[in-house]
Amino acid sequence: MKAKDIMNCFFVECLISDSADTIKNKMLEAQSDFALVVDKHGKYMGIIYANAVFRWHNMSHSCADLFEAMPSILEDADLKAVHDNYKSVIPVVNKDQYPVGIIQMKEIFDLWQSEQKENNYQKKGPSSRSAKYTIDDIVGHTHAIMSLKERIISAAKVKSTVLIMGETGVGKELVAQAIANLSARRFKSFVRINCAAIPESLLESELFGYEAGAYTGALKGGNLGKFEIADGGTILLDEIGDMQLVMQAKILRVLQEREIEKIGGRYPIPVDVRIIAATHADLDRMMNENTFRHDLYYRLNVIPIHIPPLRDHIEDIEALFLYFMEKCSIEMEIEIPTVESGVFEMLSHYHWPGNIRELKNLVEMLAASSNGRITKGMLSSYFTDKMDLHDSNENYLKLNAFEAEREMILKYLKVHDNNKNKVADVLGISRSTLYNKLKRYQIK
Known part of the structure; x- marks a missing residue:
């Protein structure tokens, strides 16, 4: 397990030039008994503990007089790298030495305990x-x-x-x-x-x-x-x-x-x-x-x-679509399909009554039926035939990817009078691929 898997992203941070009084107020506000010390560029330098701050009589002294140069651990480092030099708190930094989190030694102990009890949890x-x-x-x-x-x-x-x-x-x-x-x-x-x-x-x-x-x-x-x-x-x-x-x-x-x-x-x-x-x-x-x-x-x-409905943050459609497409491609062991220009604009005009789950199901269907390319034609049968998709009150997306693909092929065969060349062109697939799909779905 890596450090970033268990680190806590909430911690107090202070500058090496901060006064003891400033640090004390930061700790009191956050109810923390320590703070990570950074230089003027924000890079990790060490830790300052509350007992060091509160026993210092001259509160105008700077952090430089009080902090300890405690070693840090990289966020991608294995937890096995933790050694005896660490105290109760382990600072976690990224490759540029900026602090990104902390790990309490107690958390590592709890993790070890959890692993010891794994059989009990499985029961x-x-x-x-x-x-x-x-x-x-x-x-x-x-x-x-x-x-x-x-x-x-x-x-x-x-x-x-x-x-x-x-x-x-x-x-x-x-x-x-x-x-x-x-x-x-x-x-x-x-x-x-x-x-x-x-x-x-x-x-x-x-x-x-x-x-x-x-x-x-x-x-x-x-x-x-x-x-x-x-x-x-x-x-x-x-x-x-x-x-x-x-x-x-x-x-x-x-x-x-x-x-x-x-x-x-x-x-x-x-x-x-x-x-x-x-x-x-x-x-x-x-x-x-x-x-x-x-x-x-x-x-x-x-x-x-x-949680806002998808229609209230429609600008996230593209990011969500690509995120789900990448996951589906990995699961299906296929290359990530390219997306035709205009697809995201078409998606943004739909009202998404099924929200993100509906979008995820659509992406799964498209990934299963694509031939390396996602086209606008592949979407059109699932939305209203009108250009203004906001006027539609039905959910044209079918949850089962194979049923949806079969229905789409049947519809286009009917629209184009069984002209398979036109249907293949609209779907963005080759004629031979279309014939394979016709055979798979027993469409005559």
Whole structure:
């Protein structure tokens, strides 16, 4: 594992010329007991600790009199490079010697402990794995996306409950995992449960588990619930707006008391879990209709994060398209197709009711059906036949790439009276490739 995989990007930085008084104020404001020292060009020089600052009587003295020239580690260096010369904090720098993060020795110890317990975590099942996605997987450079990233970073610094809101397909789980991966719980379990996908009668046992003999058909030794699996880590309650009122009351108790009660259990079990909830539902309307508890809403909505729909940051379409195309090409083991001029403009005029998930599915379909080139003709059958795509109220994109490709070929054969030369030209593929596709999809 590399240093950049576990480093914390939040740290106090001071100039070598700063006075002890200036450094003291920086540490107090950030509630940190150390700061990284940089020269006038911003390059790393060493560490200054709070005890050195606070025992210095003359607060006008500069940092140069107080700091320690502690060795740093490169962000791409293996953690095995950590040696006995390091103290409680390891500064992390890039190749140009600019500080980019810090690693607490305790984090390395925790990581070692986690590896020692790997077999125990595996026994809990796949849902006990750490979060997969990071903030770097959130693609875009518009103000909307940069503001979203700022909210994620702020949420990761604290332990408070987060409520993620946004339309279907905007990436609510991605944001939740990004928060978990930036937080102090990033080496612990990240557990997701879709509250809308599990019947109400089973949701309680899924969340809280049950004791042996709790009901007919229960496992002999009982079963762990998602909250126990996530103990010490983070749990994502996805689509919490679909949760019934009875279960909402039980979740409220977990938030208030930090404990759960298994089905058939005699005593409450304390849990240390950070809850992140996500929903596409209008919770304000649901509270007015008495289908969502007011007290639970206020407990969840400590840190609200609203993810904008794709139509509100349409300028990110090109970056997202190329990002997904590169990933699909790697997975399909094909060369990244070239993109015909005008394709991105065409994409920017669509209203994207399925948001980023819809765009991802489109890219997957295009990658599967391309012959090294993405053309405007390959897109046209999935959007309205009108030039102004904003007027369309339907989602013409089909989620299954092969069904979508077959439908596209059938449509163009009909439009061009079965003239295969014209169809191949519109699709941007050779006649022989078209014949292979006709054979594959059994189109006569």
